[in-house]
Amino acid sequence: MKVIKFGGSSLASSTQLQKVLSIVEADDQRKYVIVSAPGKRFDGDTKVTDLLIQYARQTIHHQDTTAVVQAIIERYAEIGHGFNVAEDQLTPIFETIRNLPNQTYADNTYLMATFKAHGERLNAQLVAAVFQQSGLNARYLDPKDAGMVVTDVPDDAQIIASSYDQLARWADTDQILVIPGFFAYNRNGQICTFSRGGSDITGAIVARGVHADLYENFTDVDAIYAVNPSLVEQPAAISEMTFREMRELSYAGFSVFHDEALIPAIQGDITVNVKNTNHPEAPGTLIKSTREPNPHYPVTGIASSSSFCSLYLRKYLLNKEVGLGRKILTILETHHISYEHMPSGIDDLTIIFDEHQLTPELEKTLVAEISAAIHPDEIYFTHDYSILMLVGESMRNRVGIMSRAATALADHNIKLIMVNQGASEISIMFGIHDRDADQAVVALYDEFFK
Numbered sequence: 001m002k003v004i005k006f007g008g009s010s011l012a013s014s015t016q017l018q019k020v021l022s023i024v025e026a027d028d029q030r031k032y033v034i035v036s037a038p039g040k041r042f043d044g045d046t047k048v049t050d051l052l053i054q055y056a057r058q059t060i061h062h063q064d065t066t067a068v069v070q071a072i073i074e075r076y077a078e079i080g081h082g083f084n085v086a087e088d089q090l091t092p093i094f095e096t097i098r099n100l101p102n103q104t105y106a107d108n109t110y111l112m113a114t115f116k117a118h119g120e121r122l123n124a125q126l127v128a129a130v131f132q133q134s135g136l137n138a139r140y141l142d143p144k145d146a147g148m149v150v151t152d153v154p155d156d157a158q159i160i161a162s163s164y165d166q167l168a169r170w171a172d173t174d175q176i177l178v179i180p181g182f183f184a185y186n187r188n189g190q191i192c193t194f195s196r197g198g199s200d201i202t203g204a205i206v207a208r209g210v211h212a213d214l215y216e217n218f219t220d221v222d223a224i225y226a227v228n229p230s231l232v233e234q235p236a237a238i239s240e241m242t243f244r245e246m247r248e249l250s251y252a253g254f255s256v257f258h259d260e261a262l263i264p265a266i267q268g269d270i271t272v273n274v275k276n277t278n279h280p281e282a283p284g285t286l287i288k289s290t291r292e293p294n295p296h297y298p299v300t301g302i303a304s305s306s307s308f309c310s311l312y313l314r315k316y317l318l319n320k321e322v323g324l325g326r327k328i329l330t331i332l333e334t335h336h337i338s339y340e341h342m343p344s345g346i347d348d349l350t351i352i353f354d355e356h357q358l359t360p361e362l363e364k365t366l367v368a369e370i371s372a373a374i375h376p377d378e379i380y381f382t383h384d385y386s387i388l389m390l391v392g393e394s395m396r397n398r399v400g401i402m403s404r405a406a407t408a409l410a411d412h413n414i415k416l417i418m419v420n421q422g423a424s425e426i427s428i429m430f431g432i433h434d435r436d437a438d439q440a441v442v443a444l445y446d447e448f449f450k
């Protein structure tokens with residue numbers, strides 16, 4: 001049995017949904033179909049999830065929502081009318097959209113989560129209706145009925161492990177189950193979403209739960225490429241990569257597959273096949289536990305992400321001060337802040353954060369509290385911070401990779417703020433300025449792939 005997930009680009013219009021239908025019809029092993037909300041139809045278009053976020057904000061601020069409601073309804077109407085779905089099946093979808101503000105929410109974070117989740121929820125209902133009327137034995141399955149329970153974090157939930165036993169009850173289904181991605185319910189029955197792009201996570205959770213033979217993840221590219229294809233024309237396609245390689249690359253910007261989606265796949269040892277809805281005959285990329293080393297290419301992929309910021313701290317004899325790390329980490333914990341990395345020198349320490357967690361006020365508070373606790377000689381936040389990753393299982397046994405990478409970056413006058421090698425055997429991490437990020441990826445690509 002296969003779990004098959006279609007991203008927003010694959011479900012953006014009735015034309016795209018026709019391709020999805022053909023893909024599901026082509027293989028009777030494709031029993032669990034995870035769907036995203038309708039995505040962008042063209043460059044500059046707006047995803048339904050982003051329209052719903054706008055709708056939620058306008059609702060919270062008591063603004064006029066007529067235009068955004070109309071825009072959301074039109075997206076579902078185009079898909080429904082494209083398949084001649086009966087009006088009595090479309091009307092409840094439109095009514096649900098209109099009535100979202102009339103439900104009761106514990107607070108605005110749950111309101112936002114519920115609005116966002118309806119992109120997927122209503123699309124899965126519509127896709128199930130289209131499948132049924134096309135003659136498939138299909139039905140909608142809500143995450144609640146599937147048994148998916150998540151932690152109580154409205155916009156960044158994590159699956160609770162007992163969900164896997166509940167999901168196992170759906171193994172060996174005769175029907176095609178159309179399941180919305182991106183959200184599930186907390187223990188109180190409230191909707192919580194995964195982080196953005198989180199339908200990939202739902203697919204991986206379902207695949208692990210039902211012990212799928214394969215998790216097919218359909219998107220709009222023929223393969224995962226060695227670098228983001230918007231930076232290099234026709235980059236090398238990766239035919240096979242390991243879970244660890246993909247996890248490190250998606251963490252650092254390979255948005256094609258969510259980094260958190262790798263965890264259920266690793267735990268269930270489910271091979272992931274990233275494929276193209278517009279070109280389903282292309283083999284795509286396999287992500288699995290092991291792969292054959294490629295002696296010609298020690299590097300598998302290169303990625304960069306600018307969603308980081310850093311807190312720099314200097315204090316003489318920092319290395320001798322007992323309890324300093326604990327004091328800083330306690331302050332972060334008090335404010336529910338996690339950190340990504342913490343490279344240190346003799347008298348210096350840099351703490352790298354996901355910058356989405358911070359606000360200007362929170363930064364001021366952290367600087368004030370850390371200053372009061374450890375009296376640094378210097379302390380400041382920097383937002384001009386990107387992480388650049390060079391990833392490859394075959395780097396493990398090779399000498400000279402670091403020197404080639406550093407030389408390639410130096411040749412392009414790219415300043416290294418931080419280097420982290422050794423923590424992971426299969427990657428080298430560089431801290432660089434945001435403005436250098438794209439050029440750095442291209443420089444490393446030219447060095448290792450041309």
Ligand SMILES: Nc1ncnc2c1ncn2[C@@H]1O[C@H](COP(=O)(O)OP(=O)(O)O)[C@@H](O)[C@H]1O
Nearest residue numbers: 007008009219220221224225227228254255256
């Ligand atoms: N290394 C990469 N290989 C392939 N695609 C990448 C890579 N890095 C970023 N992408 C981007 O990821 C996009 C697909 O992911 P996403 O937009 O989330 O699709 P979907 O809507 O199908 O979920 C591609 O169109 C491409 O622009």
Ligand SMILES: N[C@@H](CC(=O)OP(=O)(O)O)C(=O)O
Nearest residue numbers: 007008036049196197198199
């Ligand atoms: N629709 C959600 C979840 C998702 O996974 O979407 P997509 O498959 O289009 O990346 C989002 O935009 O975040």
